[in-house]
Amino acid sequence: MTADRPDHHMDPDQRRASQLYAGPRPIRTREDPSPLDRLTAGEFARLFAAKAVELVRDRLAAAGKGKPRRKSPPPSAAPPPTPFRQPRRRSRGLSSFKLPSFSLPPISLPPISLPPLSLPPISLPRISLPKPKQPARRSGGSQTPSPQLSAQPAGRPGRAPQQPRKNGGGWMRRLVQWGLVAAIWCGIGLGAVLAWFALDLPDISKVAQFERRASITVLAADGSEFARFGDLHGTTLSVRDLPPHLVGAVLAIEDRRFYSHFGIDPLGLARAVYVNWRSGRAVQGGSTITQQLAKNLFLTPEKSLKRKIQEAMLALWLESRFTKDQILTAYLNRVYLGAGTFGVDAAARTYFGKPATEVDVRESAVLAGLLKAPSRYAPSSNPDESAERARVVMAAMLDAGYLTQPQYEAARAAKPSPKRKPGGDGRYFADWVTDLVPGFAGPDHGDVIVRTTLDLKMQRAAEQRLEALLAGPGAAANVRQGALVAMSPDGAVRALVGGRDYDGSEFNRATQALRQPGSAFKPFVYLAALESGWTPDSMIDDAPVQLANWSPGNYDGKYRGSITLASALAHSSNTATARLIDRVGTDRVRRIASNLGISSPLTRDLSLGLGTSEVTPLELVRAYAGIANRGVPVWAYAITEIKSRDGVVLYRRQGGGGSPVVDPAHAVQLSHMMTGVLDYGTGRSAKLNRPAAAKSGTTQDYHDAWFVGFTADLVAGVWLGNDNNEAMKKVTGGTLPAKLWREFMLDAHAGKPARPLPGLDGAPAWTPPPGSVVPAILPPGAGPQGGVPVASADARPGGIGSLIEKIAGGSGTAPRVQYDYSNSGVR
Numbered sequence: 001m002t003a004d005r006p007d008h009h010m011d012p013d014q015r016r017a018s019q020l021y022a023g024p025r026p027i028r029t030r031e032d033p034s035p036l037d038r039l040t041a042g043e044f045a046r047l048f049a050a051k052a053v054e055l056v057r058d059r060l061a062a063a064g065k066g067k068p069r070r071k072s073p074p075p076s077a078a079p080p081p082t083p084f085r086q087p088r089r090r091s092r093g094l095s096s097f098k099l100p101s102f103s104l105p106p107i108s109l110p111p112i113s114l115p116p117l118s119l120p121p122i123s124l125p126r127i128s129l130p131k132p133k134q135p136a137r138r139s140g141g142s143q144t145p146s147p148q149l150s151a152q153p154a155g156r157p158g159r160a161p162q163q164p165r166k167n168g169g170g171w172m173r174r175l176v177q178w179g180l181v182a183a184i185w186c187g188i189g190l191g192a193v194l195a196w197f198a199l200d201l202p203d204i205s206k207v208a209q210f211e212r213r214a215s216i217t218v219l220a221a222d223g224s225e226f227a228r229f230g231d232l233h234g235t236t237l238s239v240r241d242l243p244p245h246l247v248g249a250v251l252a253i254e255d256r257r258f259y260s261h262f263g264i265d266p267l268g269l270a271r272a273v274y275v276n277w278r279s280g281r282a283v284q285g286g287s288t289i290t291q292q293l294a295k296n297l298f299l300t301p302e303k304s305l306k307r308k309i310q311e312a313m314l315a316l317w318l319e320s321r322f323t324k325d326q327i328l329t330a331y332l333n334r335v336y337l338g339a340g341t342f343g344v345d346a347a348a349r350t351y352f353g354k355p356a357t358e359v360d361v362r363e364s365a366v367l368a369g370l371l372k373a374p375s376r377y378a379p380s381s382n383p384d385e386s387a388e389r390a391r392v393v394m395a396a397m398l399d400a401g402y403l404t405q406p407q408y409e410a411a412r413a414a415k416p417s418p419k420r421k422p423g424g425d426g427r428y429f430a431d432w433v434t435d436l437v438p439g440f441a442g443p444d445h446g447d448v449i450v451r452t453t454l455d456l457k458m459q460r461a462a463e464q465r466l467e468a469l470l471a472g473p474g475a476a477a478n479v480r481q482g483a484l485v486a487m488s489p490d491g492a493v494r495a496l497v498g499g500r501d502y503d504g505s506e507f508n509r510a511t512q513a514l515r516q517p518g519s520a521f522k523p524f525v526y527l528a529a530l531e532s533g534w535t536p537d538s539m540i541d542d543a544p545v546q547l548a549n550w551s552p553g554n555y556d557g558k559y560r561g562s563i564t565l566a567s568a569l570a571h572s573s574n575t576a577t578a579r580l581i582d583r584v585g586t587d588r589v590r591r592i593a594s595n596l597g598i599s600s601p602l603t604r605d606l607s608l609g610l611g612t613s614e615v616t617p618l619e620l621v622r623a624y625a626g627i628a629n630r631g632v633p634v635w636a637y638a639i640t641e642i643k644s645r646d647g648v649v650l651y652r653r654q655g656g657g658g659s660p661v662v663d664p665a666h667a668v669q670l671s672h673m674m675t676g677v678l679d680y681g682t683g684r685s686a687k688l689n690r691p692a693a694a695k696s697g698t699t700q701d702y703h704d705a706w707f708v709g710f711t712a713d714l715v716a717g718v719w720l721g722n723d724n725n726e727a728m729k730k731v732t733g734g735t736l737p738a739k740l741w742r743e744f745m746l747d748a749h750a751g752k753p754a755r756p757l758p759g760l761d762g763a764p765a766w767t768p769p770p771g772s773v774v775p776a777i778l779p780p781g782a783g784p785q786g787g788v789p790v791a792s793a794d795a796r797p798g799g800i801g802s803l804i805e806k807i808a809g810g811s812g813t814a815p816r817v818q819y820d821y822s823n824s825g826v827r
Contacts, residue, residue, distance in 0.1 A: 215340070215447045216437055218430045220454045221494075221640075227430030230447070234345025237356055238329045245361045246344065248402030249368035250332065253393045255289040256400050258328070263290040263319035264312055290315040293331045337367065338374030351379050361403070361411040365393040379416075387416055426459045428498030428508050433638050440642055440651040447645040452638050453492040461747035462486065462495040469740050470500050477729045479705075479720050479736060483509040485621045486716040486748065489758070491634030494714065494748075496618075505723075514600060514614035515719060519572045519682075520697025520706040520733065521611035521620075523627065523670055524593040525581050526569050530666040531592070532584045536566040536673050540580060542573045547606055552578050555698065555732070566673045570681030572696065574610055581609035595661035596626035596633050611697060620708060621717040627674075628693075628710040630758055631660035631667035668759030674709070675757070683707065686738035688745055690754035696733030703727055707737035712755035714748055716741060 215230035239247055251258055257265055265288050287295070294314035318327055337347035344367055345356040352363055359367065369377050369389035379386040394411050397403040403411070433452055441448055462484045470482060486495040498508035507513070530536075542560040545551065552574045559575065560567070568576035581589060589609065590602045598620070602613045618636055626633040642651040660667070674693035677683040682696045686707060694709025703725055708717035718737045721728065731737075 214445060215645075216434055217447075217449045218433055219449065219451045220426075220456045221452065222456070223451065224456065226426055226454070226456060227433075228340060228350075229430070229434050230340060231342055232340050232346045232350070232447075233333075233342050234347075234349055235355065236333050236343075237345055239325045239332070242332065242344070242356060243359065243364065245397070245402065246356065246359060246364040246367065247328070247332075248397055248400070249361075249364040249393050250289075250328075250371070252396040252400040252402050253368050254292075254371055258289050259324050261288060263315035264288060287311070288315065289331050290318050290327055293327060293334065294318055296331075296334055296336075335371065336374055337370045338378040339380060360414070361394070361397075361407065362390060362414045362416070365390040365397070365411070368393045383416065425456060425463060426454055426496070427502040428510060429454055429459065429493070429496040429638065431498075431506065431508060432496065432511050436639060437642065440639060445642075445644075445650065448650065449643045449645070450639055451641040451643075453488075453494060453640060454496075454638070455494040455748075458486060458495040458744075458748045459497075462497045462744055465740055465743050465747070466497055467500060469736060473736060473739075474720070477731050477736065478722070478726065479728050479731060480722050481509060482718065482720045482740070483513065483617045484716065484718050484740070484744065485510050485617050486714055486744070487621060487625055487634075487636060488713065489625055489628045489634070489710070489715060491622065491625060491636045493636055493638045495716075495744075496638075507723075509719070509723075510617045512616065513719075514616060515704045515721065516613070516699045517611040517615050517620055517706055518697035518699040518704060518733065519574075519577075519611060520695050520708050520717075521593070521613070521615075522569060522572065522577050522609065523674060523695055524596070524598075524623070525577055525584070525589050525609045526565060526673065527627070527662060527666060527670050528584045528588045528592050529565065529580050530669055531662060532588065534565060534580075534584075536564065536669055538565050539563065540565060540568055540576045542568060542571075542576045545575045545578055547578060547582055550578075550606060552607075552610060566676055569673050569695075570676035570679075572677075572682050577609045578606060581606055592662060593623060596631075597622035597636075611699070617717050617719045620706075621715055624708050624710055624717065625715040626661070627667050627670055628712075628715055628758060629667075630664040631662040632658055632664075633661055664759065671757050672760060678709070682732075682734040683709070683738050685734060686742040686745075688742065688749075690749065691757050691760065692745070693757060694738075694741070696738060698732040698734075701727050702729070702731055705731045705733045705735070705737045707733045707741045709741060709745075710757075711745070711749065712757055713752060714745065716745060716748070718744075 215228060215232040217225060217232075218227040218229075220226050255265070257267065291311045291314075294311050294317075298314055322330075333343040333345070335344075336342055337344065339347075339350050341347040341350050343356075347367055347370065348354055348356040348359050348363070351366070352359060356367075366377075366379055366386055366389075369386065369392065372389070376382060377386045377389045391412065394403065394408055398405065398408045429452070433450060437445065437448065437450060466482050466484055470479060474480070474482070481500055482497070483499065484495065484497040485493065487493045496510050498510040498512075499505055529538075539562050542554070542563050544553065544559065554574050555572070560571065560573070563571075563573070563576065565576075565580070567573075568580075586604050586606065586608050590604070593602060598615055600613065600615045600619065602608060605612075622634060622636045625636075637653065639651070640653045641649065643649055671693045674695055675691065677694050677696065678687045678692055683694050686694060686709070688711070690711055692709055692711045694707060697706035697708070698704070704719065704721045705728065706717065706719055708715075710716070718741045720731060720737050720740070
């Protein structure tokens with residue numbers, strides 16, 4: 001066979017006949033450049049772009065969105081003949097030359113050990129370059145021609161035809177690679193989002209410093225609880241201490257998969273999203289008990305996506321640090337259950353009067369039902385809705401397996417627990433007591449129990465009588481508000497009503513409303529006259545009078561001429577009282593009234609005698625108590641003892657008693673003069689079945705009406721009027737106020753024997769010994785009298801300690817009662 005050499009000239013036919021059958025092939029010599037020699041940077045970019053286009057086209061074709069691939073010819077078919085073409089050489093600018101071959105001596109380098117360097121795996125897409133066609137070899141060569149460049153004709157024996165290469169595995173690998181890349185970037189993005197929301201997370205190390213309001217439990221004189229303020233925490237109880245049906249009720253209605261999830265319940269969250277989407281509003285929540293605890297301990301009740309993400313992050317932290325039982329224990333002792341109670345034990349004691357360890361199945365369902373809406377489902381305020389919610393909880397317990405069918409039927413048939421009203425009676429009184437507690441126990445007191453002087457029987461009678469009068473004859477006479485204060489002669493407040501409806505207006509008219517007392521102030525003028533040498537039988541003119549520019553007249557327009565001081569007081573003569581204060585002087589009247597307990601500013605003009613200076617009902621009754629106490633002033637008090645939560649006595653009132661500020665004989669004479677008001681004067685409609693003394697009062701244009709009086713056992717005062725100072729329909733102190741006073745006094749004295757007034761029982765009036773010190777009357781807010789602190793109110797360490805161990809601890813400042821003036825209109 002003739003060698004194929006470029007220097008051997010043959011015609012094309014001879015050349016084809018002299019070659020092995022491999023089709024027309026180009027001839028390459030050593031001087032011919034290889035495909036890699038021609039692969040410049042531009043060529044590489046072009047090939048890479050072409051390959052990328054091919055990959056995209058193949059992917060679209062595989063997805064059915066591109067053009068179908070062309071069918072490749074069967075492997076047995078011979079390739080079509082291609083015309084012989086000499087490869088074109090690229091001009092290099094220099095003539096080709098041949099370097100002589102030579103060999104370099106081996107060079108051995110010493111081994112160098114480098115520290116291991118670990119780099120993260122980087123996955124890049126494979127780039128396949130097209131293989132260049134190899135030129136034909138000489139017929140005498142021993143290398144087998146490549147199957148990609150040559151093929152045998154059909155039927156020719158030789159190597160078996162190769163199957164076309166399948167690229168399915170490559171695409172799968174690429175899909176996995178791109179999926180991993182996407183997952184990495186998603187993880188980076190998620191980490192960035194979580195880092196952003198974690199920037200303003202609360203300091204978990206300071207969670208033990210959470211603050212709560214100190215609770216104030218108010219007891220009546222007989223020891224019964226009737227009011228409570230602040231945040232009340234019961235005894236800390238673990239899950240093992242609580243009844244199983246109580247724990248089951250909470251889990252059944254709040255988080256059935258609590259012991260199986262990791263702090264976040266994906267199934268519960270998906271269910272809540274689906275239910276809310278179907279209903280078009282938020283009817284279910286997807287938060288777990290761990291998430292709710294995280295919100296209660298660390299976050300605010302704000303409803304936002306940011307708060308939910310932070311809640312989930314803190315829930316995962318809680319799950320990683322505490323056991324399930326610890327988390328559930330913290331939740332059951334920290335969750336708010338209405339009426340100022342935190343934790344199941346405090347709620348059980350408030351609503352059922354028993355600890356949480358003693359509640360039955362129905363009561364457990366009621367407590368668990370409070371978790372959704374404490375105010376709405378509280379049994380004290382909404383017993384019907386509470387009972388319905390309890391039935392829903394019991395059905396959930398049955399469905400979750402916490403109750404058997406017989407237990408479920410028995411719980412449904414059980415009678416509802418008795419209703420306990422946390423607020424009780426005497427809410428105005430309780431507000432007043434709450435303001436007084438810091439003055440006795442200190443501003444930083446912890447949880448305290450306060451025993452008061454309140455008589456619940458009198459309190460209920462006062463509230464019921466006032467409401468009945470305002471709803472009946474008061475409505476017809478345009479009387480919309482009233483107040484009543486009752487105390488014993490030593491100053492112990494037994495009943496106090498600050499308004500018609502506490503829920504409608506929390507403004508305490510008994511202790512805060514400044515109103516003109518009218519003629520109810522006249523006893524202090526007559527007491528000053530007795531001190532000046534006048535007697536009850538001294539005569540004074542009841543006739544028109546002109547005092548400078550002031551000319552007062554009598555209410556009924558009648559004048560009785562010359563009458564005694566006792567008669568002038570009983571008939572409430574304005575002209576006689578004006579003449580009397582003009583003679584004794586306003587300074588003496590002001591001094592006596594202030595010493596007996598009137599702490600409000602008093603005017604210096606003569607109109608003071610007719611009650612133009614404003615006072616509160618409490619201080620006016622207190623001053624009358626000084627008269628009933630034979631001239632010894634009293635301090636109106638409501639607290640007898642204060643104890644801490646642990647039983648430590650912080651304050652206990654000790655026996656009071658002081659010296660009279662007026663001659664006791666004069667006080668007794670004034671009391672005797674005031675009995676005529678009930679016997680034949682303006683207060684005849686208020687006459688009782690026992691000795692009593694009183695005085696009525698009416699201001700100009702019927703803006704205020706008063707009636708204040710006392711017996712040997714009780715001092716009481718009534719005020720009627722309107723908050724906006726609107727005039728009543730000719731209501732005087734001797735009409736509706738006298739009627740209310742009489743009805744209340746009869747209720748308060750029911751079953752008590754009649755006793756004569758002090759000093760009128762034949763006993764001689766007591767006179768202070770020479771050199772006795774007269775106690776000064778303290779101004780408002782100067783502090784209490786008659787008691788000493790027994791123990792200091794040490795502030796309790798606030799917070800929850802290590803989150804679980806001290807979760808029921810903490811102390812705070814006393815709750816401040818905020819009064820609603822929106823409906824009061826007090827001037």
